Amino acid sequence: MTIHPMESRYGRDAVRSIFDEEKRLELMLEVEAALARAHAKVGNIPEKDAVAISKAMKGVKIERVKEIEAEINHDVMALVKALAELSGDSGSYVHLGATSNDITDTALALQLKEFVEFLSEDLVNLKGVLLNLAKKHKATVCVGRTHAQHSIPTTYGLKFAIFASEVQRHMDRLDETKPRILVGKMSGAVGTQASFGKKGIEIQELVMNDLGINAAMVSNQVIQRDRHAEFLLLLALVAQSMNKIATEIRNLQRTEIAEVSEGFGKKQVGSSTMPHKRNPIIAERICGLTRVIKADAMASLDNIPLWHERDLTNSSCERVIIPEACVLTDYVLNLSINLLENLVFDKDNIEKNLNLSQGRIMAESLMIKMVEKGVGRQEAHEMLRKDAMKSHEAGIPFKDVLLNDKKVMKHLSEKELTSALDPKNYTGTAKEQVDRILKE
CATH class of the missing domain: 1.10.275.10 (Fumarase/aspartase (N-terminal domain))
Known part of the structure; x- marks a missing residue:
């Protein structure tokens, strides 16, 4: 059962x-x-x-x-x-000189050593998928959103490059953490190694070299729990990055946005009562499980302040949180890989959303152009703000408002206006930034 x-x-x-x-x-x-x-x-x-x-x-x-x-x-x-x-x-x-935690803590380090191999592979694979998406969509221009509102154009390539860069930081953190977490000990009842005689340090080094892990420089009856807390906090960081990616996809799959969506099987059922539903269930599962991983990391912090040379309060807690956090982090990473490998992009909706504001997302582009023409930045900002509000309130294209604004048009030709209003002309160094990540 x-x-x-x-x-x-x-x-x-x-x-x-x-x-x-x-x-x-x-x-x-x-x-x-x-x-x-x-x-x-x-x-x-x-x-x-x-x-x-x-x-x-x-x-x-x-x-x-x-x-x-x-x-x-x-x-x-x-x-x-x-x-x-x-x-x-x-x-x-058998067990000569050892205390129970000499055995259990060292065995736990061996478990984590095996798990870290899976975690490393997961992160490498995930980064590879994200880099492929960044490369494939380097020139896919979309509307950027700040405060959940349309801001200025960006690219899907840049979105995925940012995610890939974040995953690389987790890979770096893991490499930095391994020497601190893959640690065992033979320290005896309170850390003095008295039960091992004068050769306690040598025995500890021999055991850990035999097992392929590091030896604790100093400890009491337990490996100090800041090590394990650091590792679970790393898993929580990884999990929250997956939460971030999955949340972005969930939002982009909203019916009102519909730029990106999860793959959907031919026989897949979205709802028991609504036959039309295509729900982002993988992304939602990722978001849900990352809450558990975060909670496990929080619990690990309470295992750090043990009484004196040790108490047993960490033991029962760790029997739950360490396997749970490890198994779920690996699972969430593999769910994320599957999700990303099967993303569906709706280019028509991407284009539609770029134009949804009737050109108002290009106000900054026009402001920069006007500054290049000698207009003061604050003056240009105020002129364009008024025209953008007029476009929004009247529901008419931004370009039409601008063409009728003599204060603006005395600085710009219609050709320059048209060019400055084209989202594809205002993605800055997005392509170059993607290329930098691809070469990293």
Whole structure:
């Protein structure tokens, strides 16, 4: 029986499996085996015992661990007992010097290490899709909107270039974050490594080198939770960028705008009662799930102030928020890729909306042209503001109002006026900016 929609509806199996019970057990056993090998290398235990423990870990079954846990009510000690049972006489060396969080925190770092590979691939793929759209629509002129009102022309190429640049920043952040989050430890009960003797630092380094992650320079009983909070905040940033893209598409798919829309299958149903509906369900799903990821990141901040050398308040919280944030972020990224790859552009509506204001969106273009002709900027702005308001209130083309304004036309020829009113002549360096991102 599944309870959480993430188990069946939202998420990819490959990523879900990183955080399932079997995988967690496998990684905790790997940490125990690496610890035994480290003890052998520094001469604390015989090599043959480390080998025996490393072999025995492969035979530990989750059912046996759960059986022991039901008796003793401690998940890590249940694993230790199950591993010791299969290790024969070598079992007495299992978990030597370690505290539970040496195992669980280090195993969590290994889980995140695997997840980061998926996250990196997702971001690379997403950026590629956005760059393709930026290149394809570099010259697709559309109306820009500020405060949800028509402003001046822009291009769809620039829109997608901006999104691609944002994704690149997330890629940079991930690279910067990895050394801080992919960290394990062997610090003992309060961080002093007293249970490891004088070779505690060496043992910790050996274990982490064996596992391919960094060793914490200093810790108490836990890896400090600012690391995990930083990672979840990064996931929240990624998620909010997807929210931003999806929200833009939802707005552009409004019936009144209808410039861009999600792909729609031949047999797809939009509504159980309204046969005509074509709803932006993928974009809406993205927007909805990003709220959960943001909430997970907020919860991670409360895990930072643990009592003294540690308490257990972070544990139950993290068992929910870390898998949830990771699985959903990967899912949202892949939804976004699918959404963008199947976008439908309505060029007729793009053109219609460019002209919807009857030319008033070109008032700034005319103002700049008049300044070039020697008119003061403030004077030109006021003349064009009055004419734009007259055009709006009377519902007549801006050009017609301007042609009848002698104060304006004494500075411009009709040819210059027509050119300045053409949206395609007023996209500034949009193409060049797209080219810069394409070369990045």
